[in-house]
Structures are given as structure tokens and as C-alpha cells.
Amino acid sequence: MLPNTHRHSTWSTNYGCSRVEMLEKKVDQLTSQLAALTRQDGQTPPDTSTSNPLAHDLGSSCDPELDSTDIAGLLDAAKDPSHGLDPPTSSVLEGQPSIVDRGLLSEAEAERLVTTFQLDLVPKFPFVLIARGETAARLRDREPFLFLCIVAATIGSAHPLRKTVAEEIMEHVTSRVVARSERNLELLRGLLVHCAWYSYPAERYHPRLLLLIQFCVSTLYDLGLHRKPSPNSDEQRALLGTYWLSVGICGTLGRPIIMKHDSRTGECIESIAATEHLSDRWIAAFIHLQSFLATVDEVYASIEASSGRALIQVTRSSLQRQFDSVRACVERDLSSYPLSTESAMRTEIKYVEMRLEELSLREELWIAEPASAVRTTMLMGIIQRSKELIHTVRDLPVSEIVHMTITTSARICAAVGYMPTAVLTLLNLITGPTDSTTEAQVQAIVDAADYPNLVTELAKALETKFEGMSAADKETDIVGSLCSKMRLLARCYPYQIRAIIGTAPSQDARQDTSVMAVHANEVAMTPQVWPSIYGDLGDIFPVEDIQWDSILSNFTGFSSYS
Known part of the structure; x- marks a missing residue:
């Protein structure tokens, strides 16, 4: 037993010495760091020779890897608790x-x-x-991304450069906003313009549009414009524009709304109204x-299935009173716009009135x-x-339809x-x-809607912006794709009506229900046809x-109702 005991005793002694050395080394390292920190603060370091004689005696055993350079780096890191490098400013x-410069667009254009x-x-x-007085030449030198987004918004859907410009915009977004986390006011202003007149490419549920709007919101917050004490006019406009776009489009597409109408929003509205512009x-x-x-x-999202007619009536009346006040405020100066x-504004007002129902x-x-x-x-x-x-949009001049915003499309x-x-x-x-x-009653409802004629007329009006484009190219544009689907709806709608009432009612009967009641039997017995623009009923899609x-x-899917 003695040999084993001896070996165990020797191992314990060696282990104990090794453990002590490790502890001494750590004490020495901590002492050195404490001394460096106190020097940084301008204090007199403690006398380590008396307070820690062991560390003094074993100073030569300090870990060489933790030298003064490493400690300086740690101290620098302590000054700034954030992680990593600052985002680029260029x-x-x-x-x-x-x-x-590449000759794709002339100076004059x-x-x-x-x-x-x-x-x-x-x-x-x-x-x-x-x-x-800003010229295109100066704008593209100082704010090339904003210039590019302005070109995309103004050239029109049928322009041969439309795809090239859109791809170059996404190159800026990918390289600058995503890959390098670049943030500045020019990027935000350019993104706002691009989103406001976004039309290409047309995608189901609009994932790219939503992503670009989210970039607007994140850039706004990264720049701190939501809390900046004295933002300039461009910054105030950018904040309000981001609110208007993000709330409008995200709400329309059923996405959570991040930005809220708060005191900063009100301050910017009041301040910006006093400028010379x-x-x-x-x-x-x-x-x-x-x-x-x-x-x-927000109100609609809070209403539960079991709420009942009474709550709906109260809610509807309350919202109507609020809207009456908002509309009075908006319409007060509308004639001067x-x-x-x-x-x-008229389109927005009609949309709100529709949403109230x-x-x-x-x-x-x-x-x-x-x-x-x-x-x-x-x-x-x-x-x-x-x-x-629909009548408001259909009756717009061609020049207005060409530059219709994404919000109007929604x-x-x-x-x-x-x-x-x-x-x-x-x-x-x-x-x-x-x-x-x-x-x-059926005839009155069908006549009041006049749906196939109405949406076909709307499609004709909107399609004026696609003259010269192929059918395939038109489908890549949001509005162009909607036009073709509107025509499809118009052709399918009569069959949906007939599936409910048994026959397709006449679109030519008068809307006066008293007159229709007198001739009800005659209407019921007469073979019904739809407007001539749909041709034979056999051509309509069942x-x-x-x-x-x-x-x-x-x-x-492009609305808050689903």
C-alpha cells in the first residue's frame, strides 16, 4: 500500500503546485488590468508589491498572450458597447x-x-x-440613387428602359442597403419615390414592394429621424412620407403597421405646413x-365574431362621426389644390367611405x-x-393615369x-x-352595380398607359396585370349571378323598382342577355x-378585407 500512497501523494503535490500557479497567474492578470483601468481614470494604482506579494514574486509568470496591446483593445471596446464596425457613410x-453617362438616356430627356x-x-x-432650379446633371452627381428613382417613376410603363432602370435600382438596394447596411437620407428619399410609383415587376402578394417599404421604415429609424430634436424639412417630409406609404400599403396588404401617428408626426405636420413650398x-x-x-x-381587427348587430351599428356610427370631422378638415382647402x-384626395375619401361599410x-x-x-x-x-x-379613376386624364401612385392602384x-x-x-x-x-330587387341591385360594363371601362382607361406594349410585357406591370384580371372578372361575373338567381338579369332595365315591379312577369319571361361587348353567352367563362x-x-388580396 505504501507505494500507491506515495504515488498519490506525489501527484497531489504536483497538482496542488500547478493549481496554485494558475491562480497566481490569474491574480497577476487581474491586478495588471486593474492598474490599467485606474490609470485610464486618472487614479493612483494600488501598491501591488504589498497587497499582493505573491503576484510580485511571480510577475515573470504573467500570460504573455495578454499583453498591453490586448488590454488597450479591451479598454477601447469598453468605451463603445455596440458590436462591430460602423456602417459605411459612402x-x-x-x-x-x-x-x-452610358448613353442610355440623353441629357435632354x-x-x-x-x-x-x-x-x-x-x-x-x-x-x-x-x-x-435643380438640374438633372447636378441631381445625378449629388444624389444618383434619387435621380434613378425619379427616372423610374417618370418614364412610364411602356418605356424600353423601364426594366433596365428597375434592375439598377435593385442593384443599389442590394449592394448598399442590404450588403453594406448603408443608411442616409438620399437612400430613404429615393426608396420613397420608387415605392410610391412602384409598378414592376408585378408579383402575387407584392413581396418586393413590401420589402422596399420595410427598408424605408428601418432606414428612417436607423437615421434616428423619429427622435431627432430639430429635423430639417427634407427629413420631416421623409418621415411623413414613410408613415403615409407604410401605413397605407401594409394596412392594405394585411401586414402589421409599425409606424404610429404620434406626437412627432403631429410636430412634423405643423412644422412643414409653415414652409415656403x-x-x-x-x-x-x-x-x-x-x-x-x-x-x-385597428377597430375592425378588435371586433369579434360574436359582437352582433348592435356593436356594429355603434362602431359604424362612431367611425362616421370621426370621419365627418376629418373630411371637413380635408375638404376645407381642397378647391385650392x-x-x-x-x-x-377624392379617391382617398371615396375609399374611406367604402371601408366604413x-x-x-x-x-x-x-x-x-x-x-x-x-x-x-x-x-x-x-x-x-x-x-x-371607379368613376373617379376612370375619368382621370390620360396624363394622370400614366403617373398613378401605387396607393391609387390599391x-x-x-x-x-x-x-x-x-x-x-x-x-x-x-x-x-x-x-x-x-x-x-334583383334587377335593381344588378343595375346599380352595372359591374361588367364598369370594370371593362376602367380597364380601357387604365390600359392607355400600355400602348405599344406586348401582352406579356403588360402582365409584368401591376396595373397591366390587374387590367387583364378585371376583364376576366367581368366575363365570369354573369355566371355567378345566374348561379344564384337562375337567370342573368337584363342590364338595360330601368333602375326604378316601381316600374320593374309592374313589368316583373314580363322581365321574368323574356330571355335575358348581357351587354353586346360580351358577345354570345357561350363566350363568357363559367x-x-x-x-x-x-x-x-x-x-x-390587395385590400384589408379577406
């Missing part, structure tokens, strides 16, 4: 030849497009201004309407009283407001999708045993409910 694409932006596009989106006076109207729509979204600004489309809220008078009145309100919104989608949904819901509610009253819902989702 563009990785700086000095790259512009589309003008570039100047014309910049002027077009100032005169025709700012009234629709007054959140990005360029200085008076006339367009700054229009901003408040845009923001007030968008803020109210955000309130509508440029025609294009007034048209944009939206709860009538949610079947789960009306289980107890599916055909109540409150609901049917709201459904008819959707049909009428949708029709008015409002069109909602109207085109809400109207047939409301019509078919009403018909399902009132269709029962056939009698003269039912026939008259679709099942699932197919119809899929087609309709192209429009209700």
Missing part, C-alpha cells in the same frame, strides 16, 4: 457611370423627366422635393386620411341576423361607393373586389321564392365558386 457604387417629376408627380406625393400645405390632408384609415383597421392633388362583408358577424336592414343598407353602400371610386383593387362581393352577398340574402318583389374566389383574391 456608397460602394460611388463613381459608377449613370444611365446618362433626363432634364425633361426631372421637370415632369417636379410638376406632375409631386402633387400626388409631396413628400420628396428637389430644390427649385406650396406642396407642403397638402401633406396634412394626406396624413389625416391615412391616420383615420389606420384607426379603422392642383387638380391632380384634388383627384387623389366593410363589416357588412364579414359573414361571421351576421350569423344571428344575416339579412338585417342594417347589413343590406351597408352592402348597398359598398356598391355605390365602389362605383363612385384603392382600385379594393373597389373592384368589394363590389361583386357585396352584390353576390345581397343576392344570396334576398333570393327566395320568385315573385315580382324579388325580381325587382367558373366554380373556388375558381371565382381565386380570381377575386387578386383584388381582395
Whole structure:
């Protein structure tokens, strides 16, 4: 047993010495760091020779890897608790030849497009201004990305450079915003312009558009504009423009709304209205309407399926009172706005009016009283407001349609999708045993909507911006794709009506229900046809409910109703 005991004793002694040396080394390292820290603070370091004689005696055993250079690095890191390097302040694409330098766009054309932006596009989106007298040459030198986004917004969908410019914009976004985390006001202003007139490429559920808008929001917060004590006018416009776009598009596409209307928003509205620029006076109207729509979204999201008609009535009345106040504020100065600004405001107002009736489309809220008078009145309100919104856009001059914002496109989608949904819901509610009253009601609803004619006329008006484009190229544009789907809806709609009522009602009958009631039997016995623009009924697409819902989702998917 003695040999084993001896070996164990020797091992313990060696282990104990090794352990002591390790502890002494750590003490020495900590002492050195403490001395360095106290020197950094201007204090007198403690006398380590008396307080730690062991460390003094074994100073030569200090870890050589933890030298003074390493400690200096640790001290520098302690000063700044953030991780990694600062994002770059210069563009990785700086000095790259512009589309003008490469001969893709002439100097004269570039100047014309910049002027077009100032005169025709700012009234629709007054959140990005360029200085008076600014030339395209100076703009592309100082703010090349903003210049590129202005070109994309103004050249039009049919321009041969459209795809090239869009790809170059995404090169800036990918290289500068994503890969290098570059953040500056030029990038934010350019992104706002690009998003406001985004049209290419058309993608289901618009993932790229949503991503670009999220970049706007993150850039705004990264720049600290939401809390900057004294932002300049361009920064204030950028903050308000980001709010307007993000709340409008994210709310429309059913995504969470990050930005809120807070005290900073109000401060920027008040401050920007006092500038010398006339367009700054229009901003408040845009923001007030968008803020109210955000309130509508929040209220609607809080209503549960079991709420019942009484709560819906109270909610509807409360929102209407709030909107009456907002609309009075907006319309007070509306007549003094440029025609294009007034048209944009009118479209927004019609959209809000339509949204106020939206709860009538949610079947789960009306289980107890599916055909109540409150609901049917709201459904008819959707049909009428949708029709008015479509007429507002359809009657725009061609020059206005060419430069229509993405927000207006979203409002069109909602109207085109809400109207047939409301019509078919009403018909399902009132269709029962056939009698003269039912026939008259059905005919009145169909005539009030006049849906196939209405959306076909709208498609014709919007397609003026695609003259010279192939059908395939038109499908790559958001509005072009919507036009073809509107025509498809118009051709499928008659069969959806007939599936409910048995026959397709005449579109030519008068809307006076009393007259229709007198001639109800005659109407019921007469073979019914749809307008001549649809040709023979055999040419109209018969679709099942699932197919119809899929087609309709192209429009209700671009709205808050689903």
C-alpha cells in the first residue's frame, strides 16, 4: 500500500503546485488590468508589491498572450458597447457611370423627366422635393440613387428602359442597403419615390414592394429621424412620407403597421405646413386620411365574431362621426389644390367611405341576423361607393393615369373586389321564392352595380398607359396585370349571378323598382342577355365558386378585407 500512497501523494503535490500557479497567474492578470483601468481614470494604482506579494514574486509568470496591446483593445471596446464596425457613410457604387453617362438616356430627356417629376408627380406625393432650379446633371452627381428613382417613376410603363432602370435600382438596394447596411437620407428619399410609383415587376402578394417599404421604415429609424430634436424639412417630409406609404400599403396588404401617428408626426405636420413650398400645405390632408384609415383597421381587427348587430351599428356610427370631422378638415382647402392633388384626395375619401361599410362583408358577424336592414343598407353602400371610386379613376386624364401612385392602384383593387362581393352577398340574402318583389330587387341591385360594363371601362382607361406594349410585357406591370384580371372578372361575373338567381338579369332595365315591379312577369319571361361587348353567352367563362374566389383574391388580396 505504501507505494500507491506515495504515488498519490506525489501527484497531489504536483497538482496542488500547478493549481496554485494558475491562480497566481490569474491574480497577476487581474491586478495588471486593474492598474490599467485606474490609470485610464486618472487614479493612483494600488501598491501591488504589498497587497499582493505573491503576484510580485511571480510577475515573470504573467500570460504573455495578454499583453498591453490586448488590454488597450479591451479598454477601447469598453468605451463603445455596440458590436462591430460602423456602417459605411459612402456608397460602394460611388463613381459608377449613370444611365446618362452610358448613353442610355440623353441629357435632354433626363432634364425633361426631372421637370415632369417636379410638376406632375409631386402633387400626388409631396413628400420628396428637389430644390427649385435643380438640374438633372447636378441631381445625378449629388444624389444618383434619387435621380434613378425619379427616372423610374417618370418614364412610364411602356418605356424600353423601364426594366433596365428597375434592375439598377435593385442593384443599389442590394449592394448598399442590404450588403453594406448603408443608411442616409438620399437612400430613404429615393426608396420613397420608387415605392410610391412602384409598378414592376408585378408579383402575387407584392413581396418586393413590401420589402422596399420595410427598408424605408428601418432606414428612417436607423437615421434616428423619429427622435431627432430639430429635423430639417427634407427629413420631416421623409418621415411623413414613410408613415403615409407604410401605413397605407401594409394596412392594405394585411401586414402589421409599425409606424404610429404620434406626437412627432403631429410636430412634423405643423412644422412643414409653415414652409415656403406650396406642396407642403397638402401633406396634412394626406396624413389625416391615412391616420383615420389606420384607426379603422385597428377597430375592425378588435371586433369579434360574436359582437352582433348592435356593436356594429355603434362602431359604424362612431367611425362616421370621426370621419365627418376629418373630411371637413380635408375638404376645407381642397378647391385650392392642383387638380391632380384634388383627384387623389377624392379617391382617398371615396375609399374611406367604402371601408366604413366593410363589416357588412364579414359573414361571421351576421350569423344571428344575416339579412338585417342594417347589413343590406351597408352592402348597398359598398356598391355605390365602389362605383363612385371607379368613376373617379376612370375619368382621370390620360396624363394622370400614366403617373398613378401605387396607393391609387390599391384603392382600385379594393373597389373592384368589394363590389361583386357585396352584390353576390345581397343576392344570396334576398333570393327566395320568385315573385315580382324579388325580381325587382334583383334587377335593381344588378343595375346599380352595372359591374361588367364598369370594370371593362376602367380597364380601357387604365390600359392607355400600355400602348405599344406586348401582352406579356403588360402582365409584368401591376396595373397591366390587374387590367387583364378585371376583364376576366367581368366575363365570369354573369355566371355567378345566374348561379344564384337562375337567370342573368337584363342590364338595360330601368333602375326604378316601381316600374320593374309592374313589368316583373314580363322581365321574368323574356330571355335575358348581357351587354353586346360580351358577345354570345357561350363566350363568357363559367367558373366554380373556388375558381371565382381565386380570381377575386387578386383584388381582395390587395385590400384589408379577406
